[in-house]
Amino acid sequence: MLNPKLKLNPKVWNDDVEQVPIRAGFGEGLVKAGEENENVVALCADLTESTKMDKFKTKFPERFIQVGVAEQNLVTVASGLAAMGKIPFCSSYAMFSPGRNWEQIRTTIAYNDRPVVIVGSHAGISVGPDGGTHQAIEDMAIMRTMSNMIVLSPCDAIEARKATIALAKLGKPAYLRLAREKTGIMTTFETPFEIGKSQIFYEPEGIAHVGVIATGALVRNALLAARDLEKKGIKVKVMNLATIKPIDRDGIVALAKETKRIVTIEEHQVMGGMGSAVAEVLAEEFPVPIEFVGVKDVFGQSGTPEQLIEHYGMGRESIKEAIMKILNR
């Protein structure tokens, strides 16, 4: 069942659950952050509407900076704004920022320790028809290896809204990973959110056989898979890991100690991403078998989000297969 303490959305199981793009939650959260603090400013590289920065631009035109299609400039200008006390959010597609401008982020934001939030929208393979050039499946790996950098990957629009507001108050360099597609709403406005804390979204009756750690929109597929399997007597606990860095070591170790088997699920290369981060923790503290669900060392292609998620092995059935596989290892 859904963890009652978290006040999750009871409609999450329904096929007609409300679907909202995760990036829309960012857009709303940014307006709220802007209302709360006049030092919040926003920069965009010619993708204002599609990264959902348009609401902020309309409300605070004097605090919005359009840099054009220039992602290196996007983040270096943001660093300068932060040096003068501003809290800049800079948005583009994840493939271009942090994809193209990684060194500028490292030197001028992380190394300088400036509180800039890099917002990478359209992350993951579910960008769909745009094809492989636009599908960022390496971004968590390249950002979590950067010192001083916080990395967040919210699971739905409501969590993205909370993450945005929290990052505006954090005062640290951060990367916020967002997806383009509409995603079933799993959380509610009452669900607690804290940077650095994992949350158990789904708990079976009794001791769980497998611990699933998921991030981003795929948390919903993980929930659906866990419920399907519970009907067959296979007990799966599902964790939403929204903070990739600093990672919740205690939460991950506690789950591994209970289940002795872990499956990680992410819309990202399995190399270097969230699953790798989990494996680093468990290898040191409590080694258990792990199955990694994600993109396996290939580029994406054009297709509908659903086709691509299925094709690259991140759908509900693939997740169930991974869970069965680890049970039989």
Place this chain on the structure above:
Amino acid sequence: MSITEEKVGEIELKANDIRVSIIEMLMAAGSGHTAGPLGMSDIFATLYFHILKHDPKKPDWAERDRLVLSNGHICPVLYATMAHAGYFPVEELKTLRKFGSRLQGHPHREYLPMVENSSGPLGSGLSQAVGMALADRIDKKDGERMIFCLMSDGEHDEGNTWEGMMLAGKERLRNLIAIVDRNNIQIDGNTEDIMPLEPLIDKWEAFNWHVQEIDGHNIVEIIDAVNRARAVYEKPSVIIARTIPGKGVKEFERDFRWHGNPPGKGPEDKIPKDKQGEVALKELRTLGGKIKSEHQ
């Protein structure tokens, strides 16, 4: 802001002290860049001892002008100038590039918070200065202080430089002054052989900047150019400062091979390696601050 001959003389003496410190610190470090720092000593001395609104005893004074160094590899001149201005002891310069030093091989704000920015990778300083200038405009402080960006000619090879230029022109940032060290050298050779930059003035003008070209070793020209730049209200300003790399040590001057080598490891055809430091210091000390422009 007129300046007396006496004050000019004082600044020239400071520039010479800075050059001596640069040679000494590079010799102690055993690595680092020589030509750029020597070439920029007059500009740094003029900024820190006459132009900048700053207080070495209160480095975090909120109202100070901001100086962004984009080409971090010339940090020996930044460190030496800041030490002579009173930010930290001159003796500390000899820790350059050593383990545990605040004076990292390229500047790091975390170790030395009184520098405005970490730098080293080229081409991103101007954009940071643009961000600072934008912040001051948002806060309606763009009439109260200036944002300076010191940058190299070689880093015009970087696309990020042009992105910053474009945005500053678009935003008409009157509180931004870029000073380009036009010394015509980069690591691999002369700029016009590696990647031609000329006509550089036309390029900056085409990006909607107010452009001046000066002799970067003439204190009065440096001051006058900054004053004219402050008076330009509708555009950002760039001062293209013609400098001589290695300025002050005639055997080092205009030779790109001195870009990335310290005395003791430079080209040997004019001075043997083991004499390079000694000869440089002797030349600088005997000039006694009487360096005058070769462009005059």
